Amino acid sequence: MDWFAMTVLLLGGLAFFLFGLDQMSSALKAIAGNGMRKMLGDMTRNRLSATFSGAVITALVQSSSVTTVLVVGFISAGLMSLTQSIGIIMGANIGSTVTAQLVAFKITDYALIIVIVGFSLMFLGKREKLKQLGTAIMGLGLIFFGMGLMSDATSPLRDYPPFIAIMRNMAHPLLGILAGLVFTALVQSSAATTGIVIVLATQGFITLEAGIAIAFGANVGTCVTAVLAGLGKPTDARRAAAVHVLFNVIGVLVWLPFIDHLADFIRQISPQHSELTGDARLAREVPRQIANAHTVFNVANTLVFIWFDRLFAKLVTKIIPQKAIPLPKAAQPIFLDAGLLDTPALAVDRVELETGHLGELVLDMVNASGSGTGRENPPDVSKIDKRAREVDLLVVEILDYGRRLSSKALTDADGARLHRILDVVNQLRAVADTLGNNLSSFLHEWESRQLIVSAETGERFDRLEKKVQSALRDAITACRDRDYKKARSVIKQKKELRKEIEDFSKHLSIRLLSNDPDRAETYRLESRVLEIMSRLFFFARHIAKTVSAPPSKDKDHDE
Template identity: 50%
Template sequence: MLLAEVTSDSLQIGPLLMGLLGGLALFLYGLEQMSESLKLIAGDGLKKLLATLTTNRFTAALAGSIVTAIVQSSSVTTVLVVGFISAGLMSLTQSMGIIMGANIGTTITAQLIAFKITHYSLLLVAIGFFTLFGTKNETVRHYGHLIMGFGLIFFGMQLMNDGTAPLRSYAPFVDMMHQMDDPLWAILLAAVFTALVQSSSATTGLVITLAGQGFISLEAGIALIFGANIGTCVTAGLASIGKPREAVRAALAHVLFNVAGVVIWFAFIPQLSQIVTWISPASPELSGLARVAAETPRQIANAHTVFNVANTVLLIGLTTPLAWLVTRLVPESLVSKVEPDHPKYLDPILLQTPSLAMDLVRMELGRLGAAALHMMRGALETVIHGSRQEIDALEELDDHVDALHGAIVTYLGRLSQEQLTDRQSDQLHDYLAVANYLESIGDMIESNLIQAGRERIVNHLTISEETEAILTALNTEVIRATERAIRSIVSGDVEIAREVSAMKATINALSGKAERHLSSRLAAKAPNRLAMYRLESEIMEYVKRMYYFAKRIAKVTMADQAEVAVPEQPEAVECGEAATRDRDREA
């Protein structure tokens, strides 16, 4: 075993590092497994929870606590809030409550760690393993991952305990631990360590492990927890670099709240120590170092909870002034705007939370749709009347569509490498299909309509006012259908999607009218009549085809929402093949 006798002048470094680093690795891996399983089990409920519990600052704090307890990261919660603010679903003031509540959610991990069930850790690993590999039921397998991750957390802590035990008699280490009684040094050390590993839970687990060995006092443990609260802001801060002002403001609010809490409590560490000693279970049957080792871990976990709950209670009434302050500190002029061809919502941090990453993809699809619509609205007028320069400018707009499409496809590719449920996998393919449909609209304008416009200029063709009016009526209805199809996929509104499908009759009637008009014009005595007929027919056909893409987007919305309403049906919408069949049938 690693509990070997050592003198104060010698130490077996190899076994110690294997126990400490190996245990920390298993602890972090188990924490990740537990977190991933909780996120998969919670699924889309995370978004619904935030959407329904942000009516006031108190329920917002509750929502932030619950979501963070599930995703095991206050930084992820903060990034999620940024997406909601950017989408206009909540104000910065509303988000303050969620950010404050996120700190309470992180204390759940410390409370779990403080339970001394390390003797049963391998039993939990075994139960989780056989649950995971003993069934093909997806939900049961997620619970297997959850139990096994829970066991690995405590097995990792046991290894860290065994690995650090020889340090009890190693004088240099004991002397270094005595420096933890200086709260400033302890806060700085914990903040730096947390920033490096980007996990306050890792810092908390290590602090509780050291406390279980009797290496640090309760007051030193509290100071280390304070530092972890500051260090955890680094992740959200780094994520906000180069992002819209909402991201910077939310990250800054997180920093200000956590730092303010530490500043408020710094002078009251002894009093906080007395409070948690009073409310925590005692072990009077023990004495000396054994009693300290038995009582301190639970006391530190309780101090973590009391500290964050008290901060939220004290500062939640100041959400409006805090929002005003961060708005003043980060004005419009200090933050670069998101370029049209750069993604706004696709944050890599949320790739580890697929149910939330899907929401960001859907919002980015809205931006891609807006770029495609911008091309559509100016395409017909430019093709019929535009100069060479105006046609070139229209062609350049497709670069924005292509760039956003590439960003979405890349993000979905990275998301596909995460652990996804069957529904999330189907949804990923659906969103990829929608992105391709929107990109196809841009390509059709760039490759076909623009070519038609250039042919008009080269051949000196002029489309009659009557023909232009008929084509404009068809184009207007197609644009309306496309706009509503995009709105349906972003909002998930099935009724709007059904309206798009129902517009087929109107589109066919308008295109039929255009075909009859063009046929009658073919017999007219006019110069270049055949060339004109070919040009006008091509324009009409390309405009009509754009409606087919809009209809396919609407079908994705209807299929996606039908799967939500009837989750027990195993059939998935295979958009790639379905789209091909639709195109072959409708073209």
């Protein structure tokens, strides 16, 4: 036995096999292009269509990991739920069996012909798609060429008793599963494991039962790739990997006691060569039988487990909970109590109180905004930015509580009240966004350009900003204290403020004709201030109108 030559030939064959698989997968991905995304997006309406799309995409690109990456991208973008993704992940397992079916064809003698055809298309093709197709065909040829080398490397072992003994021990399911698991985890490819098993089967080294056990191990081992891909990724990515692990591990555990029954069934449905005997018959029949067993196993598992997709989703959500990000103290809810969700009327009261807390944060931003272009009361930009982040976080908490509350049995009055409160929450967030984004960026640009306004324009700005800020304070206070009279006073300011803004706009237009070289830039930024002030008053008035809703819709309305 020339162990060195045998090892070199075996590893060289494995290298060609893996390289060819990678080349074929990469080329098919390029050919499929955006069609993969479109197909996954269009075919997730129900369990079966999602499973079918996962199987087809994986069969096309010869890589279940690519399908999983696409799925995670859809989940992260909010275009697909975790439950929808489970069908695709299960379908990917079916698609991955196509590789085993391909390598089971004993066409290693024609491997180099396939390589030549692929290389010719790749080298002579004018269009990119044709070149990619050539690369895919060449990759397929390299897969079969690598299999041929591995087969040649292992042929001397036919007469080596220790190796034959080891192969016979593989008939024990646990040893076979362990061998398949370890090897797949090492090479990060279940297709490689299946390929080597089929190569061994062509030499008559391995029985169908041993081949099934090793294929089971490969199914579990491929989960290592999914787990490694999920490390350090967002929660949904790790949950998708967990679904892959659970599905494969549970499937193997369910089938483990029935390997002999599965083998008998596969022998009945696979081609038989009764004219042969002994190892020659095994070498002819077992490769196709192993490929068929791999397909039947994955198809059966998917057809059974796909109906439990919601259960899988709940399970992985509990196993991998969303990491709680500690909230800043000011953004922590004070009044929201999950224990009151089953008492909707009291829970609505809590949402209203928390909205008052939110209003106080926004009021703090209003007070910190000072006078946008005046220097007597300069804005505290750092405080505005800090409060803006806190407002965003608290709004998320309030809306999440409101979403859970809305699923409860609310009366019409409580439902209408909750809707109005959440409307105010969104308006308060809009005020915070305007102050935190538009006003802050405006102030930064104003100061960087070192622009100066005239005394008259500065006075007008101060007067308008004070009125808008006062309206915001009154609207937020009216919301917090349920002060309907104050809310109506804000609404009545519409005509006065609109006229003041129109007069101010005319004043700025006249100033545009001055000889100041920076006048055009100053006018642009001054007009932007007017737009911001107008928008802030719109939000203030909207809040006030929501607070002063008709009494018939709110049992606690007090004139």
